[in-house]
Amino acid sequence: MTAPTPPAPFAAPTLPTPLAEIRLVDPGTGPSGAALVRLCRAGDDAGAPSDAPSGWVPSPGAVAALAPDQGAGRWLVGAGAASSKDWRGAGAAAVRVASGRSDPGELFGAGDEGVARLHVVPDDGVSPDWDALATGLLLGSHRFSVRSSAPAPPPRVTVEVPADQRPAVERALVLAGATATARDLADSPSGAKSPEWFAEQALAALAAADGVGAVVRDEHWLAEQGFGGVLAVGGGSSRPPRFLELTWEPPGAGTHVVLVGKGITFDTGGISIKPNAGMADMRTDCSGGAAVVGALAAVAALGLPVRVTGLVPLAENHVSGSAYRPGDVVRHYDGRTTEVTNTDAEGRMVLADALGYAVATLAPDVVVDVATLTGAMKVALGVRTGGLFATTDDLAADLTGAGESTGEAWWRVPLAAGHDEDVDSRLADVRQAPPGPGGIVAALFLRRFVGDVPWAHLDIAGPARCDAPHEEVAKGATGFAARTLVEFCAARASW
Structure with missing residues (x-):
């Protein structure tokens, strides 16, 4: 599928980046x-x-x-x-x-x-x-x-x-390809990378992934379905939001894994605007969504016998007269309302819609979301380790093990019950950015939208970007989490 031509004068990359x-x-x-x-x-x-x-x-x-x-x-x-x-x-x-x-x-x-x-x-x-x-x-x-x-x-x-090592090597190359796909999507400059462009490039990247279904929903569908978080975040941009749904359902697959990836194609912070320092890196604020796309391509290439759905809410968080404001109340897909307190906490707004949609319509056995969500997690864990929140010990262990086997490090952070009431709002059901430890309260906010479904949240704000290359990691977008997601799905295939 041919991606739409970006508006001049922005230069778009030619994807995919050629590999050895x-x-x-x-x-x-x-x-x-x-x-x-x-x-x-x-x-x-x-x-x-x-x-x-x-x-x-x-x-x-x-x-x-x-x-x-x-x-x-x-x-x-x-x-x-x-x-x-x-x-x-x-x-x-x-x-x-x-x-x-x-x-x-x-x-x-x-x-x-x-x-x-x-x-x-x-x-x-x-x-x-x-x-x-x-x-x-x-x-x-x-x-x-x-x-x-x-x-x-x-x-x-x-x-x-040696011949006996080749199957493992060929499998490792598929997983590495997932990382490369995620890097390409995340590193593409945001002048060209509108939500629509991201979705079209994702479809192109998945064109060779036989068996993966893909649907791109526009802003009209989002309005009809009540995706208030995505619409609020994307409302300040001249380039409307999109919702990408990817499906892999091989015959006989039992367990249903839903992967949700944050797809903010650029983040100014909105009215709660960011400082200039580091804002150029916000082209990689879609790294979670990019990891989900790369993972789906690899799941299909490996033919894993597990049902996997990938959801990527796509929006550009911009500043204009139509941007959402601190003090607004937004209604999400599941009917829950959020009091907006910081428009730069936009990732949890779009994820809330996608999580609510997954639970209400897809009957998942487990949901994992991945996002460049909080600067607090980068401060806490640095730039080579992702934060992991999970509702069960087994789920946390499975994700940590998947990361260890692929060279991606995770550290479990508690869903501290003592901060749960901080998420409550006097005005609405929940507060978007309550006080307290930033990574933890953000995860507690998201947990309100998953009900009783086993759920994990991966905060990759630190390792999604790299300023100093190391090992196989290049400067720029790293593709972090893509390999973990594939290995996690592979382990679920044995259930």
Whole structure:
């Protein structure tokens, strides 16, 4: 499906961002003419190879080019103590440096087409974490850009992988692809990224996901159905809101998982306007919705035998004469009313509608929402760990485990009962932004809209964006949570 042309003069990216072409081969059968990348590790029983430059240590992501007399395009890449994180970093470093994508990178093994060709092998006695390595190789090649010049083509990477490890590697590449899709949608500049544009790009990203149904609802449908939160938040923009509903229902699927992702395509803060510092990063305020789109694509690609519905309420929180105001009372889909106290707390307004819709119409067995929701959670947990709230211990454990298996860290935060009454409003049913610990009271607000359905809330305000690249994570939108959501759905498939 062709996305609508954005209004001039805004430049839209060409999506999807090209990724490395990765081919798996049997050990000892690598191609000729490709740059050789050897993976090394540190530790008591392993150290720098004998041909390494003097003083080089195979610390995580460390790269060394061998001397010219040892053959052009021969690289050593360190994996440190060989944790999963170290292997993701090693894979990303190998792709970035040996393909000329990072300083002091130099393009090697390229043919006439100018594509870097890499051949990756573990050093003698080294057994990689193959899943983590594959994740790093693919995501290390992701380089989002809206430049006028064509970016360098991504590398072609051949990896020597034992046959018994290939299914796991291929699966890891699918999950990494979900992260890349989420990065693309979240990082796209907001001048082009209206709610409509996001929805159309999501449909394009899912075009190859056989079996995924998709419906985009407009502002007229939202008004008819009573999505007061989405309409209030989107009312200040000249670009109306949208509601994206994605469905994956393979034959025989039992458990129904509903994933809800915040889709604020840009957030000025509304009348409660944000300071200028950091506002440019608000193009990534749709990171939760982007993660849901990426996850649905991966769920379908893996053919998981579980029913999954993805809901993404899309709106632009802008400033105008039609913007919603502090002191307004908004009626949500489920009839509940909210007293608005801060128009910059817009994410919970759109999520409240989507959660109420899910519970009332979809009969879910479990609901998980994901959102760049509160600056408080970024302050509490930093930029590499997501906040996790859950109504049951089992649900919290499942999500934490899904994150651990994919390299995404979560920390459970309590739904502190002592603050629950803070959500009550004198004027309406609930207060939008009550006093108290910001991340906790925001989660308690959302819990009012899920009834008795098992529910978890993932606050990714910190790890959704990155200012300093690390391991497989690039600067900009990170795609955080997409892999966790896929693994969570995969675990539910066994129920």
